[in-house]
Amino acid sequence: MSVAEAPASVVSLRQVGRTFDGDPPVEALRSVDLEIRRGEYVSIVGPSGSGKSTLLNVLGLLDRPTHGTYELDGFDVGSLSDAERTAVRGQRIGFVFQAFHLLPHRTVLENVMLSLLYNRTPSADRKERAEQALDRVGLSHRLEFAPTTLSGGERQRVAIARALVMRPAILLGDEPTGNLDSVTTRSILELFDELQAEGLTLILITHDLDVSGRAHRVVTMTDGVLSDPMAAVR
Amino acid sequence: MTAPEVTSARTGERLKPSRFSLKDLLGEATAGVLARPARAILTALGTVLGVAALVSTMGLAKTAGNQIVTRFDELSATDVKVTPNRGTLPFDSENRLTRLNGVRAAGTVTEVDVKGALTSSVPLNDPLGINELPITVQALSPGAFGAVRASLRTGRFFDASQDDLQVAVLGPGAATDLRVNRVDQQPAIFIGDQTFVVIGILKDVERRSELLDAILIPNGVAKALYGTAGASSVQIDTDVGAARLIGRQAPIALAPNNPKRLAVEVPPQNEVVKTQVEGDVNALFLLLGGVSLLIGALGIANVTLVSVLERVGEIGLRRAVGAARRHIAAQFLLESTMLGFFGGLIGTTLAVITIVAVAKAKSWVPVLDPWLPLAAPFAGALIGLVSGVYPSWRPASVEPIAALRSGL
Ligand SMILES: Nc1ncnc2c1ncn2[C@@H]1O[C@H](COP(=O)(O)OP(=O)(O)OP(=O)(O)O)[C@@H](O)[C@H]1O
Numbered sequence: 001m002s003v004a005e006a007p008a009s010v011v012s013l014r015q016v017g018r019t020f021d022g023d024p025p026v027e028a029l030r031s032v033d034l035e036i037r038r039g040e041y042v043s044i045v046g047p048s049g050s051g052k053s054t055l056l057n058v059l060g061l062l063d064r065p066t067h068g069t070y071e072l073d074g075f076d077v078g079s080l081s082d083a084e085r086t087a088v089r090g091q092r093i094g095f096v097f098q099a100f101h102l103l104p105h106r107t108v109l110e111n112v113m114l115s116l117l118y119n120r121t122p123s124a125d126r127k128e129r130a131e132q133a134l135d136r137v138g139l140s141h142r143l144e145f146a147p148t149t150l151s152g153g154e155r156q157r158v159a160i161a162r163a164l165v166m167r168p169a170i171l172l173g174d175e176p177t178g179n180l181d182s183v184t185t186r187s188i189l190e191l192f193d194e195l196q197a198e199g200l201t202l203i204l205i206t207h208d209l210d211v212s213g214r215a216h217r218v219v220t221m222t223d224g225v226l227s228d229p230m231a232a233v234r
Numbered sequence: 235m236t237a238p239e240v241t242s243a244r245t246g247e248r249l250k251p252s253r254f255s256l257k258d259l260l261g262e263a264t265a266g267v268l269a270r271p272a273r274a275i276l277t278a279l280g281t282v283l284g285v286a287a288l289v290s291t292m293g294l295a296k297t298a299g300n301q302i303v304t305r306f307d308e309l310s311a312t313d314v315k316v317t318p319n320r321g322t323l324p325f326d327s328e329n330r331l332t333r334l335n336g337v338r339a340a341g342t343v344t345e346v347d348v349k350g351a352l353t354s355s356v357p358l359n360d361p362l363g364i365n366e367l368p369i370t371v372q373a374l375s376p377g378a379f380g381a382v383r384a385s386l387r388t389g390r391f392f393d394a395s396q397d398d399l400q401v402a403v404l405g406p407g408a409a410t411d412l413r414v415n416r417v418d419q420q421p422a423i424f425i426g427d428q429t430f431v432v433i434g435i436l437k438d439v440e441r442r443s444e445l446l447d448a449i450l451i452p453n454g455v456a457k458a459l460y461g462t463a464g465a466s467s468v469q470i471d472t473d474v475g476a477a478r479l480i481g482r483q484a485p486i487a488l489a490p491n492n493p494k495r496l497a498v499e500v501p502p503q504n505e506v507v508k509t510q511v512e513g514d515v516n517a518l519f520l521l522l523g524g525v526s527l528l529i530g531a532l533g534i535a536n537v538t539l540v541s542v543l544e545r546v547g548e549i550g551l552r553r554a555v556g557a558a559r560r561h562i563a564a565q566f567l568l569e570s571t572m573l574g575f576f577g578g579l580i581g582t583t584l585a586v587i588t589i590v591a592v593a594k595a596k597s598w599v600p601v602l603d604p605w606l607p608l609a610a611p612f613a614g615a616l617i618g619l620v621s622g623v624y625p626s627w628r629p630a631s632v633e634p635i636a637a638l639r640s641g642l
């Protein structure tokens with residue numbers, strides 16, 4: 001790691017690989033190097049099966065790489081135990097998934113508060129913070145609704161509020177607009193633009209050119225190999 | 235169990251491990267149970283039935299056992315027998331005792347020495363003697379029939395006016411031996427050379443079972459024919475609970491000058507009988523209840539496992555927002571424990587209703603150890619806890635992405 005660029009990096013991958021056991025084993029990531037600075041808006045593109053989701057799961061500490069080192073916000077997360085990785089995940093990383101992943105039997109507000117349940121936020125503050133986050137995504141009028149009664153765009157806004165409410169160092173999205181129509185997609189993308197303008201670090205997987213067009217930087221996965229046009233510049 | 239703090243190499247900032255407070259745990263587990271009420275009821279159903287079966291069988295065993303004990307006690311608490319250590323008791327003992335408060339019936343019972351005379355139901359000229367039998371003869375005062383709680387198959391007892399008449403009442407055993415079945419023709423029996431008219435045949439006696447095989451004759455006749463000088467025992471039937479009191483008063487009434495001459499038998503309290511009966515009944519019912527409870531536990535384990543598998547997506551999501559493995563496990567464990575607790579609570583309520591209903595139908599007094607309905611919900615909770623251990627820990631041990639990928 002070079003001393004000059006390290007302070008600015010929020011994500012730093014060095015020679016990261018992920019091989020899935022099997023017959024034959026699948027090398028989903030091969031020697032990936034990636035530096036992402038605070039406040040960057042990065043889009044990951046590439047053909048299906050190229051390893052995009054695998055990369056994002058490694059970045060989000062949902063999965064462990066089989067080789068290489070990973071520093072997140074200065075924490076050497078590769079060397080951490082499961083409980084320590086859980087703590088970092090719960091306090092530094094926000095997720096938005098293509099399938100929303102909302103608890104169907106809980107209200108919108110409760111779904112957002114779930115993000116604050118395990119990370120030592122005093123219970124007295126949780127409701128207010130969740131309300132603020134929902135206000136931020138324009139859903140103040142849906143607090144007590146069941147997620148099942150919301151439209152797709154609204155559901156994804158709830159998921160984004162849930163990711164924002166814990167003030168993450170990075171927000172990860174795996175095709176967050178993949179289930180949405182084009183109008184709804186545009187409103188979600190505008191929300192991402194605003195969040196990025198406020199200083200959030202965004203890393204989104206997408207198939208959508210509209211999405212990758214808004215990103216500052218587009219990296220491409222092909223067969224487990226990451227190509228980063230900016231890497232040469234830096 | 236808590237993870238150490240994580241320190242950032244760059245900023246030196248420290249991250250504390252994830253936390254799941256008891257209050258939050260309770261809230262999430264409650265919400266988890268209430269999210270699917272029908273599922274929760276079905277999960278708890280096994281425990282409801284198991285606990286209901288166990289508590290109601292234990293309660294019914296106790297109630298029934300208590301009932302048997304009450305019967306034993308009722309009989310023994312009213313039975314007093316007086317015998318002289320030497321000599322005899324006066325034939326008028328009956329009159330002296332019936333005056334006492336608490337005596338329901340009293341009478342003398344005396345075995346008569348017939349000097350080897352045999353009895354038959356046919357006239358004397360029986361050269362072969364095949365119909366002549368050695369049958370005991372007992373002299374009774376009229377009140378003795380009530381005191382031994384005798385019942386009649388046919389005919390009647392003799393009374394005070396027949397004291398000097400040669401009449402007899404046959405015990406059922408003696409009646410069979412002598413082949414006397416009816417008394418409407420005034421059949422005669424022959425004891426040695428004396429003729430007696432049979433006026434009644436007993437069905438049963440509750441005390442003094444030796445009377446069942448005997449010929450019963452009045453005291454006056456026994457004295458006149460066989461020289462029986464006095465009574466050899468007095469049998470008393472008292473009011474419930476008065477046996478011990480009468481047991482003290484009877485010797486004074488019968489032998490005021492020397493009450494110590496008399497021995498009094500008041501049967502002891504039937505403590506031993508009581509615990510034995512209860513033990514027998516309990517062992518059987520407890521076994522049945524235990525089996526149903528085991529089935530209940532398997533039910534909880536099974537449904538918890540299914541619902542945990544169903545909620546893998548939720549588990550993945552909770553892991554993604556910072557839940558540690560033990561937080562996931564704790565929540566599922568608490569959910570199954572709560573289901574067990576409420577299952578036990580409902581089960582024990584049903585059981586108490588059952589016990590009271592059965593007792594009412596049988597006009598018994600419902601009896602239940604007070605700790606039983608109090609302990610039952612906790613037994614249910616324990617069942618939920620134990621049967622939740624394996625299913626709770628299983629999904630917590632997978633990588634969060636594997637759980638998330640299974641969808642929500
Ligand atoms: N748990 C796993 N076990 C085995 N192989 C896996 C596993 N997860 C992913 N793979 C394989 O790794 C490769 C990369 O998968 P990944 O999901 O990262 O692709 P992707 O780029 O996200 O594709 P898509 O655009 O279709 O979502 C695929 O060949 C996939 O089959």
Ligand SMILES: [Mg+2]
Pocket residue numbers: 052053054174
């Ligand atoms: Mg993918």
